[in-house]
Amino acid sequence: MSDPDKNWPRLEPIKTGIDGRCPRCGVGHLFAGFLALARACDHCGLSFDFADPADGPAFFVICFGCVPAVTFALMLEIWLSPPLLVQLLVNGPVLLLFCLAPLRQLKGWLVCSQFYFKAGEGRIGKPWRPYGPDGPVVMPRK
Numbered sequence: 001m002s003d004p005d006k007n008w009p010r011l012e013p014i015k016t017g018i019d020g021r022c023p024r025c026g027v028g029h030l031f032a033g034f035l036a037l038a039r040a041c042d043h044c045g046l047s048f049d050f051a052d053p054a055d056g057p058a059f060f061v062i063c064f065g066c067v068p069a070v071t072f073a074l075m076l077e078i079w080l081s082p083p084l085l086v087q088l089l090v091n092g093p094v095l096l097l098f099c100l101a102p103l104r105q106l107k108g109w110l111v112c113s114q115f116y117f118k119a120g121e122g123r124i125g126k127p128w129r130p131y132g133p134d135g136p137v138v139m140p141r142k
C-alpha cells in the first residue's frame with residue numbers, strides 16, 4: 001500500500017474510469033468483477049464506499065447503446081427481411097455488444113467522476129434556520 005496522506009494528482013475521470021483504475025492513484029483496480037466494485041484500491045487503499053453510480057450506467061447504455069442496436073434490428077428487418085433465425089443470430093450479439101460492452105467503462109467513469117467532483121449527499125456546516133431567527137433550527141450532523 002502507498003502512503004494515504006500523499007498529495008495525489010487530480011486524474012481525469014474519463015481516463016481512469018474507462019481503464020477501470022482507482023480515481024485517486026490511477027494504478028489500483030476499481031473493479032473486483034465485471035461490474036462489482038472492489039472494497040478499496042489495492043494500491044493506495046482508497047475505500048470505494050463513496051461510490052454510488054446507481055442507475056447512471058444503465059441510463060447511458062439505454063440512451064446510447066440500446067437505441068442504435070434496436071434501430072439496427074429494425075433496419076435489418078425493413079431492408080432485408082431475413083428469416084427469424086438470422087435475426088436472432090445477428091441481433092442477439094449486436095444487442096449484447098452495444099449494451100454489455102460499454103457498461104463497465106461507463107460505471108468506472110461515473111465512479112471516478114463522483115470522486116473527482118466530490119459528489120455526494122448535501123450537508124450543512126452550521127445551524128440553519130429556514131423559517132427565520134425564531135423558527136425551528138436544523139443542526140448539522142456530527
Ligand SMILES: [Zn+2]
Binds near residue numbers: 026
Ligand atoms: Zn488507488
